[in-house]
Amino acid sequence: MTLAETQPQALTFECETGNYHTFCPISCVAWLYQKIEDSFFLVIGTKTCGYFLQNAMGVMIFAEPRYAMAELEEGDISAQLNDYEELKRLCLQIKRDRNPSVIVWIGTCTTEIIKMDLEGLAPKLETELGIPIVVARANGLDYAFTQGEDTVLAAMVHRCPDKAPETEKEERNAISKLLNFGRKKEEVVAEEAEYTDHPPLVLFGSLPDPVVTQLTLELKKQGIKVSGWLPSKRYTELPVIEEGYYVAGVNPFLSRTATTFMRRRKCKLIGAPFPIGPDGTRAWIEKICSVFGIEPKGLEEREAQVWANLEDYLTLIRGKSVFFMGDNLLEISLARFLIRCGMTCPEIGIPYMDKRYQAAELALLEKTCQEMGVPLPRIVEKPDNYNQLQRINELGVDLVITGMAHANPLEARGINTKWSVEFTFAQIHGFGNARDILELVTRPLRRNNSLKDLGWDKLVKEDAKV
Amino acid sequence: MKLAYWMYAGPAHIGTLRIASSFKNVHAIMHAPLGDDYFNVMRSMLERERNFTPVTTSVVDRNVLARGSQEKVVENITRKDAEEHPDLIVLTPTCTSSILQEDLENFVQRAQLESKGDVMLADVNHYRVNELQAADRTLHQIVQFYIEKARKKGTLPTDKTEKPSVNIIGISTLGFHNNHDCTELKRLMADLGIEVNEVIPDGASVHNLKNLPRAWFNLVPYRELGVLTAKYLEAEFGTPCVDITPMGVVETARCIRKIQEILNAQGADVNYESFINEQTLHVSQAAWFSRSIDCQNLTGKKAVVYGDSTHAAAITKVLSREMGIRVVWAGTFCKYDEEWFREQVKDYCDDVIISEDHGAIGDAIAKAEPSAIFGTQMERHVGKRLDIPCGVISAPIHIQNFPIGYKPFLGYEGTNQLVDLIYNSFTLGMEDHLLEIFGGHDTKEVITKGISADSDMAWSKDGLAELNKIPGFVRGKVKRNTEKFARERSIEVITAEVLYAAKEAVGA
Numbered sequence: 001m002t003l004a005e006t007q008p009q010a011l012t013f014e015c016e017t018g019n020y021h022t023f024c025p026i027s028c029v030a031w032l033y034q035k036i037e038d039s040f041f042l043v044i045g046t047k048t049c050g051y052f053l054q055n056a057m058g059v060m061i062f063a064e065p066r067y068a069m070a071e072l073e074e075g076d077i078s079a080q081l082n083d084y085e086e087l088k089r090l091c092l093q094i095k096r097d098r099n100p101s102v103i104v105w106i107g108t109c110t111t112e113i114i115k116m117d118l119e120g121l122a123p124k125l126e127t128e129l130g131i132p133i134v135v136a137r138a139n140g141l142d143y144a145f146t147q148g149e150d151t152v153l154a155a156m157v158h159r160c161p162d163k164a165p166e167t168e169k170e171e172r173n174a175i176s177k178l179l180n181f182g183r184k185k186e187e188v189v190a191e192e193a194e195y196t197d198h199p200p201l202v203l204f205g206s207l208p209d210p211v212v213t214q215l216t217l218e219l220k221k222q223g224i225k226v227s228g229w230l231p232s233k234r235y236t237e238l239p240v241i242e243e244g245y246y247v248a249g250v251n252p253f254l255s256r257t258a259t260t261f262m263r264r265r266k267c268k269l270i271g272a273p274f275p276i277g278p279d280g281t282r283a284w285i286e287k288i289c290s291v292f293g294i295e296p297k298g299l300e301e302r303e304a305q306v307w308a309n310l311e312d313y314l315t316l317i318r319g320k321s322v323f324f325m326g327d328n329l330l331e332i333s334l335a336r337f338l339i340r341c342g343m344t345c346p347e348i349g350i351p352y353m354d355k356r357y358q359a360a361e362l363a364l365l366e367k368t369c370q371e372m373g374v375p376l377p378r379i380v381e382k383p384d385n386y387n388q389l390q391r392i393n394e395l396g397v398d399l400v401i402t403g404m405a406h407a408n409p410l411e412a413r414g415i416n417t418k419w420s421v422e423f424t425f426a427q428i429h430g431f432g433n434a435r436d437i438l439e440l441v442t443r444p445l446r447r448n449n450s451l452k453d454l455g456w457d458k459l460v461k462e463d464a465k466v
Numbered sequence: 467m468k469l470a471y472w473m474y475a476g477p478a479h480i481g482t483l484r485i486a487s488s489f490k491n492v493h494a495i496m497h498a499p500l501g502d503d504y505f506n507v508m509r510s511m512l513e514r515e516r517n518f519t520p521v522t523t524s525v526v527d528r529n530v531l532a533r534g535s536q537e538k539v540v541e542n543i544t545r546k547d548a549e550e551h552p553d554l555i556v557l558t559p560t561c562t563s564s565i566l567q568e569d570l571e572n573f574v575q576r577a578q579l580e581s582k583g584d585v586m587l588a589d590v591n592h593y594r595v596n597e598l599q600a601a602d603r604t605l606h607q608i609v610q611f612y613i614e615k616a617r618k619k620g621t622l623p624t625d626k627t628e629k630p631s632v633n634i635i636g637i638s639t640l641g642f643h644n645n646h647d648c649t650e651l652k653r654l655m656a657d658l659g660i661e662v663n664e665v666i667p668d669g670a671s672v673h674n675l676k677n678l679p680r681a682w683f684n685l686v687p688y689r690e691l692g693v694l695t696a697k698y699l700e701a702e703f704g705t706p707c708v709d710i711t712p713m714g715v716v717e718t719a720r721c722i723r724k725i726q727e728i729l730n731a732q733g734a735d736v737n738y739e740s741f742i743n744e745q746t747l748h749v750s751q752a753a754w755f756s757r758s759i760d761c762q763n764l765t766g767k768k769a770v771v772y773g774d775s776t777h778a779a780a781i782t783k784v785l786s787r788e789m790g791i792r793v794v795w796a797g798t799f800c801k802y803d804e805e806w807f808r809e810q811v812k813d814y815c816d817d818v819i820i821s822e823d824h825g826a827i828g829d830a831i832a833k834a835e836p837s838a839i840f841g842t843q844m845e846r847h848v849g850k851r852l853d854i855p856c857g858v859i860s861a862p863i864h865i866q867n868f869p870i871g872y873k874p875f876l877g878y879e880g881t882n883q884l885v886d887l888i889y890n891s892f893t894l895g896m897e898d899h900l901l902e903i904f905g906g907h908d909t910k911e912v913i914t915k916g917i918s919a920d921s922d923m924a925w926s927k928d929g930l931a932e933l934n935k936i937p938g939f940v941r942g943k944v945k946r947n948t949e950k951f952a953r954e955r956s957i958e959v960i961t962a963e964v965l966y967a968a969k970e971a972v973g974a
Contacts, residue, residue, distance in 0.1 A: 018525055019542075024501030046561040046592070047477040050470055052504045058864075071468040074593040077565055086467040093469060109499045109562045113531065140499030141527055210935055217963050309970065386522070386549065405506035405519065412516035432970045460516050 011366055011376050013353065018382035021405045022327035022351055023056060023421065025138040025148030026106050029067045030057050032152055035206045038234045040100035041067035045108030066098060072110055084121050091129055100131065102235040104152060107137035134159060144351035146253040146328050146424060149206055153230055154256040157265060160230065160241040196223035198292040202239050204230040204257050205250035207429060214430045215250065215275060222289055222296055241265045248288055250275060250429060253329035255357035273364040277337030278306040278434045283364055306431050313438040316445050318342035320398035326350045326383045327403050328424050332358055335377060336365040337437065344374045346395055349383035399444065414457040416444040472824045472844055474799035474862060479560045480505060481600030482588040483521055485608065486556045488638045488667035493520040493552040495542055497563040497570060500525055512868050513639060522546060526562055535568055543577035543585055553672045554584045564592040586611060598690040599802060601638065605667055606694035609675055613702065616676035623680055630729050631661040633681040636692030637668040642777065642861045643875050644668065650874035651687060658725065658738060679703040683728045687711055687876055689776040690800065712876050713780035714884065715752045715788055745878045752881035756788050764892055765790040770834050772827055772841040773860025775800040779810040781840050781859050784884055786814035794834040795819050797827065838891040857891040923949045925960045932962040947972050
């Protein structure tokens with residue numbers, strides 16, 4: 001059998017038991033409350049939810065965060081207390097103390113099980129309080145980790161204005177305001193000419209402001225104007241969405257938001273690979289350009305330049321293997337990038353695989369494997385961590401990207417790990433941040449270079465027992 | 467409903483998991499939705515645990531909601547039994563399973579039929595007890611289970627050990643300085659000529675639990691964990707219990723005298739007075755410290771104390787009785803044990819506060835304006851905001867409260883550690899205060915470094931806006947690099963685009 005024949009012809013998808021470790025989706029409040037500056041997130045759940053948030057957010061909790069628990073007590077569970085009255089009391093307190101522009105209710109497992117009608121209560125209370133209340137059911141019964149953001153953004157799509165007054169239209173959007181900051185009207189008008197005439201494009205996905213600026217400028221170079229971004233810096237600056245607008249996602253876990261844009265707001269979704277890694281960023285821009293009939297300029301050179309700048313990191317990882325245990329849905333994009341970097345990837349674990357929303361990304365993964373001449377990875381949906389640990393032992397991989405529950409025990413057994421959650425919080429999008437991804441990926445390998453020859457690889461006494 | 471930002475004690479299942487994962491070869495299976503296994507992260511991070519945390523989840527998802535767990539829990543238990551052969555599997559209910567009201571006891575019975583190891587359902591109600599109470603109950607439950615099992619099989623030893631011996635009860639994973647305390651207690655027992663019969667739950671095997679009755683007495687160092695077990699052993703076997711926390715010089719002596727009394731009542735004929743005397747005067751530095759000029763300077767200084775009942779009560783006594791510090795108020799979040807706490811500290815502080823509300827505690831600190839705070843991580847942050855130093859004496863805690871170096875709070879070495887902790891908190895506060903009076907270390911304004919001060923480069927408004935988003939500590943460097951980049955390329959105005967191009971070029 002030749003080598004070529006041993007390589008599978010198409011991606012294989014498997015589904016295991018779903019016994020895996022991930023963060024609860026309510027963790028999305030940690031980054032969303034910081035992104036949407038005038039919001040307040042109220043998580044309606046139990047001590048368990050609170051304990052998770054308190055510990056997962058570390059020091060952020062001490063910075064007077066704009067989030068809180070509505071902690072359910074026995075009286076709430078047994079319906080001795082009136083949900084509406086209780087929520088009203090708490091929301092009034094929040095309004096008094098923080099005066100937010102929106103309160104986001106995060107429904108949890110408990111509100112699901114006791115069937116608390118949050119969607120029904122919110123409009124009534126909203127009228128009474130005079131503050132918008134957005135409901136997102138980000139619970140562990142249905143979703144994993146980053147999917148929490150998806151449920152919040154999907155709920156926000158409904159709140160985007162469908163038509164802004166003509167005069168305000170230019171001003172409404174935070175990004176154009178930022179880019180036009182302090183310029184005279186004539187200059188702005190002159191700059192409008194720099195853009196190609198194309199239908200309005202709105203991007204979705206919560207990213208740190210510097211990354212928003214970078215991606216917006218990247219598209220500007222192609223003459224593409226970003227009319228708005230969901231979420232924007234403030235709830236009061238949600239982008240205008242009209243029927244026929246184009247939308248594009250920047251993160252792979254936003255399938256509900258994409259669906260909501262298409263079905264409820266009659267937008268057209270640009271299905272592209274995600275702008276993670278220089279290859280992904282280029283493919284993302286090219287796809288948007290192609291939809292608008294624009295010939296992309298200078299992208300090839302741009303990508304080549306970024307790759308050239310990464311060479312010192314690439315030499316560290318070329319030919320090494322990486323195993324994704326799966327917990328944040330960024331796995332397909334990251335694996336595709338790392339394979340392009342010269343790594344092999346036997347397995348991509350992923351909590352949930354939307355083959356339609358990620359279609360372009362999956363196609364790029366397949367193409368990348370073929371071009372790099374490496375076997376296609378097996379994609380394991382709802383993985384079983386125990387089985388994965390057996391496979392990691394058998395395969396002898398060079399790097400495991402995994403959650404904190406497994407990282408230290410694997411390290412003690414001489415297996416290199418990178419904590420997966422860091423990829424969610426680091427800046428990894430666009431050409432300029434490719435280096436940040438590799439900074440994370442190579443860190444354990446660079447650590448090994450400093451510690452090699454010390455003979456401290458395996459630090460557990462008994463044979464690896466999991 | 468309660469508006470809550472922060473909680474001092476965790477949910478009940480955390481307590482059960484702490485007990486289960488403290489034992490050797492015991493596995494806990496949580497009946498919980500995805501994401502509730504955060505315990506594994508905490509143990510792996512805080513304890514820097516080298517082994518996989520023996521906790522898995524039988525995941526509650528939509529299907530379970532619709533049809534019930536059915537075979538799922540039973541399958542997960544028997545699977546784990548086959549994979550890892552644990553001695554015991556503890557099925558752990560969570561807040562979610564509490565309201566689903568599935569017959570978990572029935573699952574346990576069915577799983578037991580197929581499992582080689584023992585299977586048990588942790589008997590804790592999420593809405594009635596917190597982490598600490600649940601831990602106390604679970605430990606009791608496991609001990610009772612194995613005592614009764616041995617009794618049924620007729621393998622329960624009835625004789626006491628030949629020499630005086632002790633069970634140390636309540637050392638557990640994720641406990642505040644528990645492993646150091648355990649070492650210190652073992653050393654103390656060795657010094658007293660007492661054999662350590664069993665330490666539970668940390669590192670213990672369930673097979674050894676039947677030996678618990680062989681000890682002459684039980685030592686329960688922490689008020690929160692082990693009291694139920696000790697009471698049970700006292701009722702069943704008449705084993706007396708010493709529940710005086712040996713924290714601080716006076717309490718350590720009191721604990722040792724109580725041990726002496728109990729052993730002599732069982733015919734041991736021991737006298738520890740000279741040992742206490744020698745340790746107090748010459749080994750521990752704490753007694754000498756309280757005479758020294760350093761400590762004299764602390765006389766009458768104001769402090770507040772807050773934490774779990776064990777640590778808050780003991781520290782209050784140490785501050786007030788051993789160092790002459792005025793404790794303005796002492797408080798605990800262990801509301802369920804209020805009476806005990808009040809009794810312990812009533813002579814040693816002006817006021818007692820029993821509250822789980824970190825806001826109320828913060829306000830009480832602000833109002834008291836103490837020179838130092840002794841509390842949890844939350845109080846440390848209150849201290850930061852108010853510019854008051856804080857020594858952390860109790861959970862909830864961060865990774866820095868799991869030191870690698872030897873830092874017990876109990877026993878004679880513990881008294882030394884306490885002196886450092888307390889004295890360092892106060893002197894730091896004094897230094898700060900003096901600096902302020904004399905106008906700080908360096909009153910001259912700092913002259914900006916290098917070329918970043920008056921560069922002739924022009925920055926556009928958007929460029930400046932982006933620059934200002936960069937964290938302060940690296941902003942200067944980014945500014946310099948960007949200007950260098952612009953100069954090399956003869957760019958006249960630095961825009962946001964130039965800034966990011968420069969960032970890419972230097973690969974930072």
